[in-house]
Amino acid sequence: MSGSPSTRATAGLSRGVHPPDRKSPTAEAPIEVLPTPAKVLIPLLQHTGAPAAAQVKPKQDVELGELLAEPDGFISAGVHASVRGKTARASVATLPNGRHVAAVPITSADEQPLAGTALYADVLGGDWAADTANIEGRDPQDIADAVRDAGIVGLGGAAFPSHVKLARNDSKPIDTLLVNGCECEPYLTADHRIMVEAAPAVVAGARLAARANGAERIVIAIEDNKPAAVEAVRAACGERSRAACGERSRASGAAPGVTVAVLRTRYPQGGEKQAVQVALGREVPNGGLPLDVGVVVLNVGTSAAIARAVLRGKPLTHRVVTVTGAGVAEPKNLLVPVGTPYRALLDACGQLTRDAVRVVAGGPMMGFALGDLDTPVTKGTSGVVALTACDLPRPAQTACIRCGRCVDVCPMNLVPTKIATAARNRDWDLARRYEMLACIECGCCAYACPARIPLAQLIRMGKAELPRE
Numbered sequence: 134m135s136g137s138p139s140t141r142a143t144a145g146l147s148r149g150v151h152p153p154d155r156k157s158p159t160a161e162a163p164i165e166v167l168p169t170p171a172k173v174l175i176p177l178l179q180h181t182g183a184p185a186a187a188q189v190k191p192k193q194d195v196e197l198g199e200l201l202a203e204p205d206g207f208i209s210a211g212v213h214a215s216v217r218g219k220t221a222r223a224s225v226a227t228l229p230n231g232r233h234v235a236a237v238p239i240t241s242a243d244e245q246p247l248a249g250t251a252l253y254a255d256v257l258g259g260d261w262a263a264d265t266a267n268i269e270g271r272d273p274q275d276i277a278d279a280v281r282d283a284g285i286v287g288l289g290g291a292a293f294p295s296h297v298k299l300a301r302n303d304s305k306p307i308d309t310l311l312v313n314g315c316e317c318e319p320y321l322t323a324d325h326r327i328m329v330e331a332a333p334a335v336v337a338g339a340r341l342a343a344r345a346n347g348a349e350r351i352v353i354a355i356e357d358n359k360p361a362a363v364e365a366v367r368a369a370c371g372e373r374s375r376a377a378c379g380e381r382s383r384a385s386g387a388a389p390g391v392t393v394a395v396l397r398t399r400y401p402q403g404g405e406k407q408a409v410q411v412a413l414g415r416e417v418p419n420g421g422l423p424l425d426v427g428v429v430v431l432n433v434g435t436s437a438a439i440a441r442a443v444l445r446g447k448p449l450t451h452r453v454v455t456v457t458g459a460g461v462a463e464p465k466n467l468l469v470p471v472g473t474p475y476r477a478l479l480d481a482c483g484q485l486t487r488d489a490v491r492v493v494a495g496g497p498m499m500g501f502a503l504g505d506l507d508t509p510v511t512k513g514t515s516g517v518v519a520l521t522a523c524d525l526p527r528p529a530q531t532a533c534i535r536c537g538r539c540v541d542v543c544p545m546n547l548v549p550t551k552i553a554t555a556a557r558n559r560d561w562d563l564a565r566r567y568e569m570l571a572c573i574e575c576g577c578c579a580y581a582c583p584a585r586i587p588l589a590q591l592i593r594m595g596k597a598e599l600p601r602e
């Protein structure tokens with residue numbers, strides 16, 4: 134899609150793939166509020182780092198937003214009650230990636246303090262302009278502390294604790310905050326809808342984050358298949374033109390400039406390193422982080438959650454999830470409490486169709502097939518995609534024909550066929566030599582392979598089995 138002149142892309146990822154985006158069933162669907170589920174199961178590890186330490190006992194009455202478990206260390210995140218209700222005995226949740234983690238079950242009370250339009254307004258709606266008037270006067274540490282206390286983690290999937298990204302780092306100063314609105318995974322539209330419906334919150338959160346970590350400029354990257362999001366975010370940040378808004382300096386004490394970068398749609402452009410490369414022209418070194426090149430990356434939903442935490446004092450209890458695919462009757466974008474079973478989301482969307490054969494947590498390129506529909510939604514859940522047999526045309530796997538397509542599409546410049554072979558043979562020395570750990574598990578290689586070799590799956594399993602050095 135080329136878009137209007139103001140939404141035309143200026144850059145795009147050179148590698149990667151362009152699968153059909155299949156976003157149309159939910160791209161125009163306004164976010165709906167899921168009715169409060171009867172029960173939630175809240176995992177104490179929904180993030181990168183150490184599990185949170187439980188602070189509640191069984192049969193304890195808890196309020197919406199009450200702290201259930203506090204962060205255990207710097208790289209950790211607290212979790213909060215996503216409903217008002219009564220806790221039950223500590224349990225174990227099996228996450229979509231197969232990991233078993235401690236969890237707190239809560240039976241919902243009949244009366245909830247927030248529901249329906251009131252809940253929507255509390256999380257995404259309202260007027261943020263008045264609250265954002267004095268961002269430059271706020272104490273940076275207070276902002277980072279509020280984000281930590283709210284249990285905010287990256288909502289794009291990686292679930293890295295956000296307060297860590299907001300900490301000032303004298304040894305590696307940050308000059309740019311990149312707000313990632315690419316949402317390049319097929320089917321998913323949660324970030325798209327957040328940008329369309331809550332752009333002022335996204336921009337407010339970005340400004341708060343930049344105030345906290347000292348970034349001198351903010352770049353919001355959006356792919357050109359989301360022109361409505363581009364327009365909404367531009368309007369929210371008051372961008373009149375790139376030249377007018379992108380180059381102001383922090384040295385004078387002014388607010389950092391906000392620029393919207395429209396990128397040519399390409400998967401996996403939403404990966405942190407790929408987004409930094411395309412939107413900013415900086416190469417994150419192999420094994421390094423965006424921080425190494427002066428950049429912090431935040432997802433747009435994370436940015437909105439930061440605004441809510443700092444400006445409204447609200448913890449992260451809900452998130453937007455896209456429920457879609459040919460295997461679900463009524464695709465929707467839903468605002469749901471963390472800990473809700475996937476089954477409740479599918480029920481709210483008319484349930485699975487008869488021909489649904491697979492339910493994927495996340496998008497089809499990087500997601501995990503769900504073995505149990507009672508698996509809880511976590512802070513990192515961006516979507517659930519129900520696929521039918523027609524979506525899974527899997528002719529039999531054949532031998533590698535050495536065509537090199539997997540190498541051509543790999544955004545990390547790896548040799549997927551070599552790594553997959555090493556993983557299959559459990560030859561860990563060879564796997565390391567071919568940089569298996571640099572793989573971001575984007576699935577491009579498997580998607581492009583004419584021999585239908587499940588390269589990404591083999592590499593993902595290899596990474597899980599790789600002995601620690």
Ligand code: SF4
Pocket residue numbers: 542543544545546547548549571572573574575576577578579588589592
């Ligand atoms: S090797 Fe990893 S990073 Fe490269 S295309 Fe395959 S899954 Fe993506």
Ligand code: SF4
Pocket residue numbers: 532533534535536537538539540550581582583584585586588
């Ligand atoms: S794309 Fe498939 S067939 Fe082609 S070189 Fe890679 S593994 Fe072999």
